[in-house]
Amino acid sequence: MGIKKVAVIGAGSMGHQIAMLSALNGFQTTLQDINEHALKKAKDQLEKRMQEWVDKNKLTQEQKDVAFRNLYVTTSMEEAAVDADLVIEAVVEKLEIKQEVFQQLDQFAPKKTILATNSSTIVSSKLAEVTSRPDKVCNMHYFFPPLVMDCIEVVRNEKTSDETIAAVMEYCNNIGRYPVLMEKEIYGFIANRLLFAISNEAIRLYEQGYADFKDIDMVAKKALAHPLGPFEIMDLSGIDVGYYANLELYKETGDPKDKPAKSLQEKVKEGHLGRKTGKGWYDYSKKGVETS
Numbered sequence: 001m002g003i004k005k006v007a008v009i010g011a012g013s014m015g016h017q018i019a020m021l022s023a024l025n026g027f028q029t030t031l032q033d034i035n036e037h038a039l040k041k042a043k044d045q046l047e048k049r050m051q052e053w054v055d056k057n058k059l060t061q062e063q064k065d066v067a068f069r070n071l072y073v074t075t076s077m078e079e080a081a082v083d084a085d086l087v088i089e090a091v092v093e094k095l096e097i098k099q100e101v102f103q104q105l106d107q108f109a110p111k112k113t114i115l116a117t118n119s120s121t122i123v124s125s126k127l128a129e130v131t132s133r134p135d136k137v138c139n140m141h142y143f144f145p146p147l148v149m150d151c152i153e154v155v156r157n158e159k160t161s162d163e164t165i166a167a168v169m170e171y172c173n174n175i176g177r178y179p180v181l182m183e184k185e186i187y188g189f190i191a192n193r194l195l196f197a198i199s200n201e202a203i204r205l206y207e208q209g210y211a212d213f214k215d216i217d218m219v220a221k222k223a224l225a226h227p228l229g230p231f232e233i234m235d236l237s238g239i240d241v242g243y244y245a246n247l248e249l250y251k252e253t254g255d256p257k258d259k260p261a262k263s264l265q266e267k268v269k270e271g272h273l274g275r276k277t278g279k280g281w282y283d284y285s286k287k288g289v290e291t292s
């Protein structure tokens with residue numbers, strides 16, 4: 001089955017760019033969010049970003065205009081899902097909310113429609129079980145920011161059909177991304193499992209007073225040739241995103257070693273979530289000044 005129409009549910013940091021990427025590559029795309037303000041912000045951000053691409057000759061004015069004609073926004077999930085071939089869910093990382101969204105999507109979308117989740121950690125079998133089409137459910141895990149990062153982890157659950165995987169892999173190729181297929185689902189997939197291992201160790205070293213977080217970042221960059229240190233990555237992707245992902249893992253395993261670190265919990269409580277709030281591990285409020 002060929003994918004022509006795409007719906008993206010959730011217009012936050014990920015969803016608005018996932019939708020733009022789709023529209024830029026010729027797919028009729030509907031971006032849905034329950035929050036009207038989120039949709040307005042998404043449109044403003046995309047307009048600004050695409051204009052920058054035009055100014056830098058990465059995109060022609062005509063390509064930009066066509067892409068925006070392909071992109072439609074709505075607060076109605078029914079309207080978004082009713083004629084979609086592929087729905088990509090990108091709402092907050094909370095299982096109960098995602099299950100509710102999948103139940104609604106299952107009602108509104110035609111039987112042929114593939115329902116994918118962009119969750120960073122939640123395996124698709126947990127969402128497939130609330131639908132009547134488990135064979136058409138899988139993970140499509142994009143990386144932040146989706147307009148730049150060109151890899152997508154596609155993860156099948158036990159019931160995902162070969163046709164679903166083939167259609168999703170083809171779609172990823174058609175939007176200029178490298179899909180990596182995981183044949184079996186596991187919490188955190190590939191990239192985040194590697195990242196968790198590094199960031200958990202980095203936080204342990206910091207919280208137990210072995211080294212300052214800036215020095216840990218320095219070692220990751222200078223000695224391991226990582227482009228960013230683990231604390232810089234936490235600030236970039238959102239400290240709350242990592243915190244809630246950790247919380248989900250802890251709820252699942254009950255293992256004390258999976259409990260979110262104290263310093264992450266404090267930062268979430270204080271609202272210091274990283275770049276998006278101007279402060280996380282580093283301070284982004286004054287250009288060129290970075291203090292803890």
Ligand SMILES: NC(=O)c1ccc[n+]([C@@H]2O[C@H](COP(=O)([O-])OP(=O)(O)OC[C@H]3O[C@@H](n4cnc5c(N)ncnc54)[C@H](O)[C@@H]3O)[C@@H](O)[C@H]2O)c1
Nearest residue numbers: 010012013014033034035038090091092093119120144237
């Ligand atoms: N931020 C990242 O780096 C990153 C990377 C990969 C994957 N993800 C995953 O993508 C998903 C979204 O993350 P984000 O960072 O974009 O979150 P975000 O908080 O920026 O955006 C979430 C959006 O979902 C909307 N929403 C909430 N409930 C909804 C509902 N019932 N129906 C429609 N919209 C609803 C909110 O209004 C908000 O605009 C999460 O599952 C996250 O794990 C995030």
